[in-house]
Amino acid sequence: MTGKRITLQQAAEIIKDGSSLTFSGFTIWRRPFALVFELIRQGRKGLHLIEVNGGPQTEFLVGAGCVDIWESCWVGHELYGKYGANLSRKVGNKEIIVEDYSHAEMMFRFAAAASGAPYAATQTSLGTDLHNPEYDMLGRAGLRDGERIPKHKYVFTEDPFYGAGKQVLVPAAKVDVAVMCVQQVGEEGTVRVNGQFYSDPEAARAADITIVMAEEIVPEEYLRRESDRNTIASFEVDYILECPFGAHPTGMFGRYDVDGAFLKDFYGRTRTQEGFDDFAKEWIHGQDHHSYLEKLGWPRMLNLKANTALNYSTGVKRGQ
Amino acid sequence: MERNYATPEEYGLPDLLCCAASREVKDNEIVFAGTGLPMVAIMLAQKTHAPNLKLIFEAGTLDGRPPQIPTSVGDARCEMGASRSSGLHDAFSVAQRGYVDLGFLGGAEVDEYGNVNTTCIGNYLEPELRLTGSGGNPDINSFARRTVFIMVHEKRRFTEQVSYITSPGWKVKKWPEGTLVHRKELYGSAYRGGPSAVISTAGVFRFDDETGRIYLDTCHRGNTPEQIREMCQFDLDISRVSGETLPPTREELHFIHSVLDPEQIFIPKVKQKG
Numbered sequence: 001m002t003g004k005r006i007t008l009q010q011a012a013e014i015i016k017d018g019s020s021l022t023f024s025g026f027t028i029w030r031r032p033f034a035l036v037f038e039l040i041r042q043g044r045k046g047l048h049l050i051e052v053n054g055g056p057q058t059e060f061l062v063g064a065g066c067v068d069i070w071e072s073c074w075v076g077h078e079l080y081g082k083y084g085a086n087l088s089r090k091v092g093n094k095e096i097i098v099e100d101y102s103h104a105e106m107m108f109r110f111a112a113a114a115s116g117a118p119y120a121a122t123q124t125s126l127g128t129d130l131h132n133p134e135y136d137m138l139g140r141a142g143l144r145d146g147e148r149i150p151k152h153k154y155v156f157t158e159d160p161f162y163g164a165g166k167q168v169l170v171p172a173a174k175v176d177v178a179v180m181c182v183q184q185v186g187e188e189g190t191v192r193v194n195g196q197f198y199s200d201p202e203a204a205r206a207a208d209i210t211i212v213m214a215e216e217i218v219p220e221e222y223l224r225r226e227s228d229r230n231t232i233a234s235f236e237v238d239y240i241l242e243c244p245f246g247a248h249p250t251g252m253f254g255r256y257d258v259d260g261a262f263l264k265d266f267y268g269r270t271r272t273q274e275g276f277d278d279f280a281k282e283w284i285h286g287q288d289h290h291s292y293l294e295k296l297g298w299p300r301m302l303n304l305k306a307n308t309a310l311n312y313s314t315g316v317k318r319g320q
Numbered sequence: 321m322e323r324n325y326a327t328p329e330e331y332g333l334p335d336l337l338c339c340a341a342s343r344e345v346k347d348n349e350i351v352f353a354g355t356g357l358p359m360v361a362i363m364l365a366q367k368t369h370a371p372n373l374k375l376i377f378e379a380g381t382l383d384g385r386p387p388q389i390p391t392s393v394g395d396a397r398c399e400m401g402a403s404r405s406s407g408l409h410d411a412f413s414v415a416q417r418g419y420v421d422l423g424f425l426g427g428a429e430v431d432e433y434g435n436v437n438t439t440c441i442g443n444y445l446e447p448e449l450r451l452t453g454s455g456g457n458p459d460i461n462s463f464a465r466r467t468v469f470i471m472v473h474e475k476r477r478f479t480e481q482v483s484y485i486t487s488p489g490w491k492v493k494k495w496p497e498g499t500l501v502h503r504k505e506l507y508g509s510a511y512r513g514g515p516s517a518v519i520s521t522a523g524v525f526r527f528d529d530e531t532g533r534i535y536l537d538t539c540h541r542g543n544t545p546e547q548i549r550e551m552c553q554f555d556l557d558i559s560r561v562s563g564e565t566l567p568p569t570r571e572e573l574h575f576i577h578s579v580l581d582p583e584q585i586f587i588p589k590v591k592q593k594g
Contacts, residue, residue: 196380
């Protein structure tokens with residue numbers, strides 16, 4: 001034992017009111033939901049989400065009033081809800097500050113932070129309102145302290161090396177805590193992600209503290225037999241915990257599919273704050289991870305279970 | 321070989337859009353596709369006239385050959401048969417490096433220069449409705465040699481000025497001043513092209529090489545050029561209409577409904593009468 005192992009409750013306690021936070025996964029895949037629910041139960045406030053892209057986890061935290069600032073590029077539930085209704089409502093009511101970037105810009109911002117660079121240079125999104133100086137929302141709110149929040153949203157420069165023209169410098173995405181939700185982690189923290197790893201390696205490395213929630217904790221020695229299959233090195237991970245079905249209602253490659261019906265229900269019911277509160281009362285408050293799974297029930301979970309040869313579920317009805 | 325076109329009763333508007341989009345793809349191209357109808361269109365091209373196209377999905381699969389339509393670009397099905405399964409840094413680096421020939425995107429609003437909005441409706445600082453946000457829309461539209469948009473056609477969506485320029489068209493804003501310039505001027509050596517077509521639920525639109533302005537190319541069955549002009553807030557050029565959008569062939573319909581999307585995730589089947 002290395003002492004990295006903690007409980008779900010302890011993991012949530014590491015994330016303080018006002019922490020900046022990022023997650024593994026992509027839109028409706030491999031989001032650390034068990035911990036997102038626990039943060040809501042613990043009533044966390046003032047979170048600053050910095051995400052390569054948002055998804056249901058954003059919508060749950062925003063709906064529950066845990067989030068003050070959201071920096072990202074996209075939020076929705078893909079096929080199961082076309083936009084983030086909770087974020088949209090809170091933006092309209094000015095209850096949340098949104099800082100918009102493009103997807104590639106967010107990715108390059110994380111890559112910069114992950115390599116210890118203060119910024120990245122890119123040419124994407126030139127000419128768009130993403131670069132409209134009027135729309136620097138953190139600047140407007142007077143929050144650009146040059147510490148955790150960069151002094152500028154962007155800086156334009158001319159390529160000083162090859163004369164390639166106008167460049168956009170985007171600040172590194174410095175994050176307090178990254179929470180990953182993956183298939184396997186070793187006892188010392190080595191992570192093996194199966195399937196697309198999205199922006200997980202960069203997100204884990206960009207954060208000061210990295211917590212890994214895995215479907216299973218496996219012997220470290222097992223993962224080290226084939227290190228070329230591993231995604232994140234042991235020392236980049238600070239805490240680990242085992243949490244089967246921890247990504248539900250999002251999907252996990254090779255383990256279980258997205259629970260589209262659950263997300264559709266969430267999207268439909270949470271367009272109003274009353275709807276969200278009602279949903280949270282039913283599914284989050286007064287539960288823990290095990291009672292949540294019991295409430296879902298085995299038939300539903302077995303239907304989501306992935307076929308091990310195909311890596312997705314053949315039982316889920318996807319279309320009309 | 322004579323093409324076996326379907327009769328009007330045999331297909332619906334989503335079929336027509338999918339086939340029109342599919343025909344924008346050339347063989348051997350590297351294509352970057354978003355979730356939904358674009359995916360079906362590209363995979364249809366792969367099954368018909370472009371067997372050697374290379375698919376890139378934003379979430380991180382390079383040259384995948386999914387036998388079944390994925391539900392999203394993050395789906396486990398994306399990586400079936402892929403050359404490499406990786407992450408977003410790879411996918412966007414490949415795009416910025418200049419490998420991508422064609423991007424397929426959607427949008428909520430478009431203006432006459434092909435600027436697209438997917439961020440909000442109304443004033444950005446006081447929005448009526450917040451949409452999904454940029455996602456990879458501006459990135460693909462910045463870096464692909466050409467981009468095709470698939471959109472619902474409503475007068476309020478074909479607008480003189482989009483609420484927010486999420487994705488760059490042919491004439492874009494040069495910040496910090498915000499003056500309108502041709503994208504070539506702004507992108508320097510990163511300039512590769514721009515929006516090449518908009519396939520709406522009313523017709524197919526293209527852009528003038530010189531002015532960057534949109535014009536109507538073909539009308540979908542049941543729409544006249546004049547009607548389509550009425551469905552735009554800007555003064556649509558209808559002087560270059562080449563005719564009606566070609567209907568799907570029976571072979572294309574077979575691939576869409578029996579091979580690619582039998583579950584009707586993105587494309588509903590037309591109910592045959594009696």
